[in-house]
Amino acid sequence: MAEPEGWQELARKLDWTFSYASEREVFPEETSGRPWLPQEAWADWEESYRTTCREYAATQARKEAAVRAVREAAGRVEDFEKLPPEWLGALKLHGAALPLAEFAATVGNLRAGRFARAAAWRNAALLGALDELRHTQIPLGIMHPLARWDRQFDWAHRFYHTDNWVAIAARHLADELLLCANPIEFAVATNVVFETGFTNLQFVALSALAEASGDALFAEMVRSIQTDEARHAQIGHAVLPKVIAHDRAYAQYLLDKWFWRSWHLFAVVTGFSMDYLTPVSRRTGSFREFMQEWIVEQYLETLAAFGMERPWYWETFLASLETYHHMVYASAYTYRTTVWFDFVLPGPEERAWLREKYPGRWDAFDAVWEQVASRWAESDPGLDFAAHGTAIVSFCDMCQLVLCEGAPGANAARTLVRGDRKYIFCSEPCEWIFRQETGRYAGHRDVVKRVLAGEAPGNLLAMLTRYFGLTEETWGRDVRGGRYPWIRRGPRRPASVEPVTRIGGVPDRTVPLYGFLEGDTIGLLVFADAADRMEDLAAKLERSAQVRVRPRPGGRVRVGGRLLPGRLTVEEAGLSALDRFDVTWGEA
């Protein structure tokens, strides 16, 4: 057999000449993507990172051996028992969100292996599919034995098969990005935006914090995975110029759309892990600093090299970079039983660190954590529901994540009416994406709509056990049960979980509304009565949010920028189901 360099050039471009079927039949636009170009237009397709199957197998075997060696040295349950408990939360978050998404990427690569327009691209995608299978199996293999020790690790496999709210959001993204995308959208979205940009945060930057936290196995695992990504991401770098040359606006759209969607996923997965679930003494940089290195500098320079623009919402993104993951973390901490991993309450040392890393933006969050800590101070350790929300939280009709964009002073949620349906979005870019491809997204129902349709329970405990797939053994808790030396315990307040509505529908006079409280980190669903006055409505929202925002007198209801009189009723105000109201303390 000739050496690889002798036959590789010939083999990688070996292709068919069609006789009894047309090119359009073999590569329909629906499955091959657009711009649809004749075969000769793809003849010069060249990937910069070429490897033969033989080289591939040899290199992958060496990577596997390296991971196995570290696993043998540091992969026993006793090794995990020595890790910081909050860091285990980062492992469980990673273990659930990533491995089966990687499996969806196997499918995406296999679709490219059949429907991509150049033979060399199809060959490279097949190796990409093998890569992604490896990225599925390594973490599942590492976490499987841990499930016997800690049932939350079982969610590494279970997560995507549940209707947990995070799984609904993750599936909404992974199905579109990885499972169903045509090869062109897959190459631009997954290879360029995701793998050239965002996976570096979770697989390279976070590895530095893993090592500092004593988790050599996680560090080795994710870095091993990223060496594959660095290779097969080059597929996208060869596809993008073709798309730019034939439909520049579409190329820019795909880049902008997937940047925003990827940002939200990684803000949660990597943002939580870096700024909260890594012990403060082990942090070598903040999430924002790593984003600066990998996205603002490296990814933007990649875009510039292709002659493409930064996303049109860049200023919105930069503002989101300062606040979004803090908004979601504070909200999720106070709804931790709805997820499968444990949270840590940031104490004075952590909050001082966060203030230094997020100057000018942290104070609003500090007030939230003060209030959460005060709830713990009024209860016995271990009673998670004493410092926990009970109202139903609200979700974006685009990204399916909680309505946490903006800042505690001004939630950025936006509403849209289309036909007889009302939609709500966490942000302007999410609304923009929805408007571009409304037909693709409009039929999907978020958790709130499922509750209102009677598909999902409206009571928190019923929802997390009967709909989210959690049990008392697996639902998330405070990692220290609220036992923090800096919390001074005072008189006890009894813990309670109040049902917020009836299961299986809403009574006639009830008007479900999206409520946004000034100072809060999330929008909440409030069940108003048509006869409720605005002052009642304000009080209901304040009660629903009191785990995060200390109630204070004088809150006023604002609808559409207008302050409404306190004695006006919901009916008189003309509020109907799924309208938005805010409670603020400003006069204007």
Added chain:
Amino acid sequence: MAASVGPVLKPGEVADAIASSIVDLNPGARVVDRGGYLRVLAPGPCLVTREAVERRLGRAVSFPGDLELAMLSFKGRLVLGPERVEWR
């Protein structure tokens, strides 16, 4: 002035040899140790040769295999051959 380009490497013997070779071959190149990874930056283009890495390591290496084992990511556009690698 050209943008800085170069690889991000997984710490280890090969990474050290690649990083040192880049520093030798590219005036103005620098290595930033970020703990879990090494970021190598040079005013573009950034070049490394197989021969330089082998000299540093004292043993044979092959491209792309040995590079792939060490390279986590990179900045710039990759031009890869059996004898040399460039990030432009």
